[in-house]
Amino acid sequence: MKPFSKRMSRLGTENAFSVVSKAKKFEREELAPKGEKLVYLQIGEPAFDTPANIKEAGVKAIQANQTHYAPSPGIMDLRQAIADTASKNACEKYGWEDVIVTPGGKPIMFYMINALIDPGNEVIIPNPGYPIYESVVSYLGGTVVPLPLLEEKDFNFTLEDLKKLITPKTKMIVINTPQNPTGGVLTKEVLEGMTKLAVENDLWVLSDEIYDRIVYEGEHVSITKFPGMPQRTIMLNGCSKAYAMTGWRLGWGVTKSKEMVAAMEQLLINDVSCTPTMVQAAGLEALRGPQNAVEDMKKEYQKRRDLLVSLVNDVPGMSCKLPKGAFYLFVNVKPILAKLGINASKFADRVMREAKMVILPGTAFGSYGEGYIRFSYVSSEADIKEGMKRLKDFVVKVYK
Numbered sequence: 001m002k003p004f005s006k007r008m009s010r011l012g013t014e015n016a017f018s019v020v021s022k023a024k025k026f027e028r029e030e031l032a033p034k035g036e037k038l039v040y041l042q043i044g045e046p047a048f049d050t051p052a053n054i055k056e057a058g059v060k061a062i063q064a065n066q067t068h069y070a071p072s073p074g075i076m077d078l079r080q081a082i083a084d085t086a087s088k089n090a091c092e093k094y095g096w097e098d099v100i101v102t103p104g105g106k107p108i109m110f111y112m113i114n115a116l117i118d119p120g121n122e123v124i125i126p127n128p129g130y131p132i133y134e135s136v137v138s139y140l141g142g143t144v145v146p147l148p149l150l151e152e153k154d155f156n157f158t159l160e161d162l163k164k165l166i167t168p169k170t171k172m173i174v175i176n177t178p179q180n181p182t183g184g185v186l187t188k189e190v191l192e193g194m195t196k197l198a199v200e201n202d203l204w205v206l207s208d209e210i211y212d213r214i215v216y217e218g219e220h221v222s223i224t225k226f227p228g229m230p231q232r233t234i235m236l237n238g239c240s241k242a243y244a245m246t247g248w249r250l251g252w253g254v255t256k257s258k259e260m261v262a263a264m265e266q267l268l269i270n271d272v273s274c275t276p277t278m279v280q281a282a283g284l285e286a287l288r289g290p291q292n293a294v295e296d297m298k299k300e301y302q303k304r305r306d307l308l309v310s311l312v313n314d315v316p317g318m319s320c321k322l323p324k325g326a327f328y329l330f331v332n333v334k335p336i337l338a339k340l341g342i343n344a345s346k347f348a349d350r351v352m353r354e355a356k357m358v359i360l361p362g363t364a365f366g367s368y369g370e371g372y373i374r375f376s377y378v379s380s381e382a383d384i385k386e387g388m389k390r391l392k393d394f395v396v397k398v399y400k
């Protein structure tokens with residue numbers, strides 16, 4: 001057979017998904033015969049069900065035969081609701097025409113990077129960071145320039161750090177706040193300072209704000225709050241995390257660049273034609289309906305975060321600070337890795353096989369994640385307690 005394209009070899013993946021397949025296989029073949037199970041603390045999947053009012057809106061839409069193609073960039077009412085919501089965090093008012101609706105937030109990354117990046121263009125990407133940014137830039141022949149997010153800087157970066165990475169070839173910067181995998185939140189000062197750099201160097205910004213409703217202290221700050229940014233920023237968001245709607249696949253991009261909306265619409269037409277119509281009806285209810293479920297889920301995540309942080313800091317050789325947002329904990333395990341003489345990936349594998357618990361190595365999010373593991377604390381309190389008991393027993397045994 002003739003080979004796949006060269007660019008296919010540059011496409012990465014999202015380990016949170018591939019690790020689950022590996023874990024399920026191990027569980028079925030090796031643990032199930034002994035009546036044992038794994039504890040999963042790895043995936044960014046809200047443990048709650050979609051709120052009832054949203055589910056009803058989806059069901060009603062199907063019954064009302066909203067089962068046909070929708071306009072490619074999205075249903076007008078939903079685009080307006082998204083524009084109204086995004087305007088609350090921005091320095092300008094967005095209109096429906098500034099919004100493009102997609103099946104999940106992820107396609108916005110694919111479309112924006114596709115619209116902008118030619119071979120040789122540089123893209124500054126947080127590291128550790130959500131792996132799809134890097135994957136898509138490499139796939140398209142762009143050059144990935146990592147922006148280190150270090151624990152000693154509270155998983156933030158300084159304007160000096162950023163300035164050093166900008167060259168005449170830089171076309172785009174990706175930011176993500178609150179952040180996956182560190183739970184870090186970019187400060188207002190950094191976001192405001194970045195604005196000047198972006199304007200001076202004529203850069204596009206992909207601002208991934210999918211966790212904007214899960215901030216534990218203070219208010220979410222969007223880079224679109226600063227003048228000049230709505231024109232050069234695509235603000236990515238969606239229903240997956242805030243409304244526990246991961247399986248519905250509903251996301252969006254918002255920008256004041258008309259050309260970018262048109263380019264993304266063209267890519268979307270080539271790709272999926274439109275986002276499912278009944279899903280958009282459910283999304284409209286999510287945005288326009290009562291918001292108490294979002295707050296209730298956040299309170300629950302906060303309780304689980306506090307529990308997990310205290311349990312992790314009780315394990316010898318492990319340490320972490322209290323994350324400010326999202327539902328992830330990025331834990332320093334460097335002393336344990338040094339003692340065992342292994343890397344984070346090998347450690348995560350041993351934790352699965354020997355502690356019977358699934359977490360992700362920090363390196364699933366880039367090279368600066370070496371020395372760390374990522375937990376997701378969306379699981380039930382019972383799972384968190386059981387998983388941490390197993391992990392502590394394992395670590396106490398191997399790290400003395």
Ligand SMILES: Cc1ncc(COP(=O)(O)O)c(C=O)c1O
Pocket residue numbers: 044103104105106107130176179180208210238239240246250251
């Ligand atoms: C930072 C970040 N952006 C985007 C996404 C993708 O969201 P969606 O499931 O809506 O495509 C995720 C999912 O885990 C994420 O962590």
